[in-house]
Amino acid sequence: MEDYDVIVVGAGPAGYAAAIRAAQLGMKVACIDESCGKDGAPTLGGTCLNWGCIPSKALLDVSHKFIDAKEKLATLGISTGDVSVDVPRMIARKDEVVAKLTGGIGALFQGNGVTALAGHAKLLARRRVEYTPRGDEPRTLEAKHVILAPGSLPVDIPPAPLDGEFIVDSAGALEFSAVPPRLGVIGAGVIGLELGSVWGRLGADVVLLEALDDFLAMADRRIARDALWEFGKQGLDIRLGTRVMGAEVRDGAVQVAYQDKHGEHTTTVDKLIVAVGRRPNTEGLLAPDCGVNLDERGFVYVNDLCATDAPDVYAIGDVVRGPMLAHKGIEEGVMVVERIHGRKPVVNYDCVPAVIYTHPEIAWVGKTEEELKAAGEEVNVGAFSFAATGRALAADETVGMVKVVADAETDRLLGVHILGEQASELIAQAVIAMEFGAGAEDLALTMFAHPTLSEAVHEAALGVAGNAIHMVNRKAARKVARKTT
Ligand code: FAD
Ligand code: NAD
Numbered sequence: 001m002e003d004y005d006v007i008v009v010g011a012g013p014a015g016y017a018a019a020i021r022a023a024q025l026g027m028k029v030a031c032i033d034e035s036c037g038k039d040g041a042p043t044l045g046g047t048c049l050n051w052g053c054i055p056s057k058a059l060l061d062v063s064h065k066f067i068d069a070k071e072k073l074a075t076l077g078i079s080t081g082d083v084s085v086d087v088p089r090m091i092a093r094k095d096e097v098v099a100k101l102t103g104g105i106g107a108l109f110q111g112n113g114v115t116a117l118a119g120h121a122k123l124l125a126r127r128r129v130e131y132t133p134r135g136d137e138p139r140t141l142e143a144k145h146v147i148l149a150p151g152s153l154p155v156d157i158p159p160a161p162l163d164g165e166f167i168v169d170s171a172g173a174l175e176f177s178a179v180p181p182r183l184g185v186i187g188a189g190v191i192g193l194e195l196g197s198v199w200g201r202l203g204a205d206v207v208l209l210e211a212l213d214d215f216l217a218m219a220d221r222r223i224a225r226d227a228l229w230e231f232g233k234q235g236l237d238i239r240l241g242t243r244v245m246g247a248e249v250r251d252g253a254v255q256v257a258y259q260d261k262h263g264e265h266t267t268t269v270d271k272l273i274v275a276v277g278r279r280p281n282t283e284g285l286l287a288p289d290c291g292v293n294l295d296e297r298g299f300v301y302v303n304d305l306c307a308t309d310a311p312d313v314y315a316i317g318d319v320v321r322g323p324m325l326a327h328k329g330i331e332e333g334v335m336v337v338e339r340i341h342g343r344k345p346v347v348n349y350d351c352v353p354a355v356i357y358t359h360p361e362i363a364w365v366g367k368t369e370e371e372l373k374a375a376g377e378e379v380n381v382g383a384f385s386f387a388a389t390g391r392a393l394a395a396d397e398t399v400g401m402v403k404v405v406a407d408a409e410t411d412r413l414l415g416v417h418i419l420g421e422q423a424s425e426l427i428a429q430a431v432i433a434m435e436f437g438a439g440a441e442d443l444a445l446t447m448f449a450h451p452t453l454s455e456a457v458h459e460a461a462l463g464v465a466g467n468a469i470h471m472v473n474r475k476a477a478r479k480v481a482r483k484t485t
Helices: 013-024 046-051 053-076 087-112 190-201 221-233 326-340 369-374 390-394 423-435 440-444 455-463 474-484
Strands: 002-009 029-033 114-123 128-133 139-148 152-154 182-186 205-209 236-239 243-250 253-260 263-269 271-274 278-280 313-315 354-356 361-366 379-385 401-407 413-420
Touching: 002 013, 002 114, 002 326, 013 029, 013 046, 013 087, 013 114, 013 326, 046 053, 046 087, 053 087, 053 190, 087 114, 139 326, 182 190, 182 253, 182 263, 190 205, 190 236, 190 271, 190 354, 221 236, 221 361, 221 401, 221 413, 253 271, 354 423, 361 423, 369 379, 369 401, 369 413, 379 455, 390 455, 401 440, 401 455, 413 423, 413 455, 423 440, 423 455, 440 455
Parallel strands: 002 029, 002 139, 029 114, 139 313, 182 205, 182 271, 205 236
Antiparallel strands: 114 128, 128 139, 152 278, 243 253, 253 263, 354 361, 361 413, 379 401, 401 413
């Protein structure tokens, strides 16, 4: 029987980070992954590198450049002439980015001494793993520690069964060979907004059918409201409070039947993306006697340190509780391995940044004002609009705001919420501040370079105590007015 110090199941961001770190710490490591790329060959990097974060951002970035060239540059004094998009080239370039990064994981495995095994893994009792290479007989491996990182899969809904051509999931929506003139998306969540934006910018008429009455229910209410308005201006037709009843392919198009408070409707689209969430991928993963349990929602049950109910078996990433985000999985992978090695790191689940890569971007860390108030907490809030910063105005990127929420008694930062250009980068400042336990005053007393978008973070932090500089302070103005009259 082949034996290892650590066997990792899954080479997505959670699994590959765990495998690499374990090898760096001197452990003998195997990482098993069953994914194959578009060419049918085994691939590393999981959903994130192959069908998730990276390919979606490649298309988002290109489509943003396209819409800028088409609609914005002329207003800034740059003539471009006619602008068009070559979709097959755009997709091929996205595939090149994916190949470079997935190949990079292979190189990191090789360089760090991780054994990559292509095929399916099933956890047996006592940390043994049944490994089935593709088209070959299973064999049993043994490890001192097993880390499960099998990720997640898209949720299907019966009224809109996928056919891979007209009705697709997020992976299918990264592969369209032409811009669909009419695009339907079920679910106005993160994937719906990002992929709806890609194809909408390239010319599709996009309708998003969202079940909830609230838009982006997990985000700050003011930011969600402003974002909804902006996306509407960009042409995303977001219909809230809808229930999809059926989707049928007829004459090369999809007829989608749905209900809302006004009654029953039908809309016809050329492609339909189903983006209603993801579920933990535990298919064929666990032998009945392996000792690992699932929670009531089908996630692998773990404690705060990602330990399962089976001794020396851990689970990380999308397959366990918490947000389904690559960076959360990476940190869990590193934490588990470092703890196996005898160190004592923890993952701070209160400081997981979330980003939606639309334009403007939406990013946040910590809790919303509404969540905190509903829990009975007293908070002070500072908000600052990008329109009042010189750099945003110079760059013609004035939409959005920064909102800082702090504990009313201790001033400790509890949440930071951003809608705006580069929100994905700006939010890191808030994550660092919160990770260090900063108060709003700590940010307020920090010097920020001028002119930058970051100054909006500074001003919002100053605003928590009513001290923002580039803002009319109505209370102070009234006081002065009273004294001088
Ligand atoms: P995965 O990346 O899903 O990897 C799991 C791997 O395990 C897969 O390769 C799978 O084949 C393999 N596997 C599963 N079971 C077995 C088995 N039994 N035997 C062998 N191998 C197995 N997150 C972000 O943070 N930022 C983003 O911008 C972002 N964008 C996204 C865009 C899209 C369109 C999608 C779909 C997701 C996006 N995500 C994003 C989410 C992110 O991709 C996931 O959170 C992340 O990939 C989860 O990592 P993981 O390692 O847990 O699982
Ligand atoms: P999501 O949870 O973000 O959004 C799904 C949306 O679909 C929700 O608004 C939900 O109310 C709605 N919905 C559910 N059932 C519905 C139905 N029957 N009809 C209409 N609407 C319905 O999930 P997602 O967009 O599928 O993305 C899955 C996960 O992938 C995300 O939660 C996130 O963790 C990850 N992801 C992250 C990023 C990022 O970090 N930028 C990007 C893409 C995906």
